[in-house]
Amino acid sequence: MNAPWHLELGDGRRLRCRVIRNPRYRRVGLRVTPDELRISAPRAASEREVRAVAEDHRDWVRQALDRLAATRPRDAIHGDPLPRRLPLRAIDALWEVRYTTSTDGRCRVTRRDAAVTVQAPAATPEARYCEVLRRWLMREARRVFAPRLDAFAARHGLHYQRLGIRAQRTRWGSCSGQGSINLNYRLLFLPPELADYVLLHELAHTVERNHSPRFWAVLHGLTPRARELDRELDTCTGLIPAWTERR
Structure with a gap:
């Protein structure tokens, strides 16, 4: 499974596949980046099973790749992706991102309506801009999510x-x-029903700490x-977006 392989997308394109195995993974998951398909898989999953999941989701992979190409412009100097829009599906928002030079040597992010402005000193590298934006997000x-989690907890007596x-x-x-509940800030990029599902999933763990049938009964x-x-x-x-990960 260590040998590189490619998924044929059926339109003349092929995407390199990289498998990441971890004993904590419960099932095979997919993530599309501009350069590769990252496949997270349990250690016990066979090569055939991993490939089958990728092939079954070929149409979805192709559509995800098209979305990335349409929404992630590249910096003209460095040739690296620099976020220009924030599709925060969890709150049904699409915010434009602008970059400016700060006059006091400090980094900051401000938002006015649907425009987010990232300020940083002159000659700030792209990676630093992304880090500032990540911290703000x-x-x-x-x-x-704090008020959502509180509302769910109150509604269900948890x-x-x-x-x-x-x-x-x-x-x-x-x-x-x-x-204590920890949430991944990248939930902001998911549709609201999936983000809310994660909140409810973790609240269910305050009752059942594992993924036993009793846990699923609570969650249902x-x-x-x-x-x-x-x-x-x-x-x-x-x-x-790939830029949400540290490099």
Whole structure:
């Protein structure tokens, strides 16, 4: 499985496939970047199973690749992707991103209506701009998800200790044994029903700490579409811009 292979997209294009295995993964998931298809898979998954998932989602991969090409312009100097728009589906928002030079040598992000402005000193590298924007989005994620989580907890009579916003590479969220919930700020890029599903999923873990049948019974009591949404969550990583990951 270490040998590189390519997925034929049926329109003359082919995309390099890279498999990332981890014992924590429960099923095969896909993420499309401009250069490759990243496939997350459990260690026990066979090569045939991994390839079958990729091939079954060929149309979805092709569409995701087209979306990336249409929405991620490249910096004219460095040839690297620099975010120009923020498609924050969780709040049904599409914000334009502008870049300006700060006069006081500080980095900051401001938003007015649907325009986000990132300010940084002259000659600031692109990676630094992205880092400033990531940090700002983490604060936005708290602003968005904290009241949602509180509302869900109150509605269903559940309790959690605290909320943390993280930039996990392999998880959308987690719940500690003490009832503290961590959410991935990249949930902002997911459709609202999937972002809300993750919040409910982690709240269910305040009752059942594992993924036993009892956990799923609790979760189904919170959202009857739990299994369906869980499957959708495994195939939506192509919605997450590559720049949101540190390099």
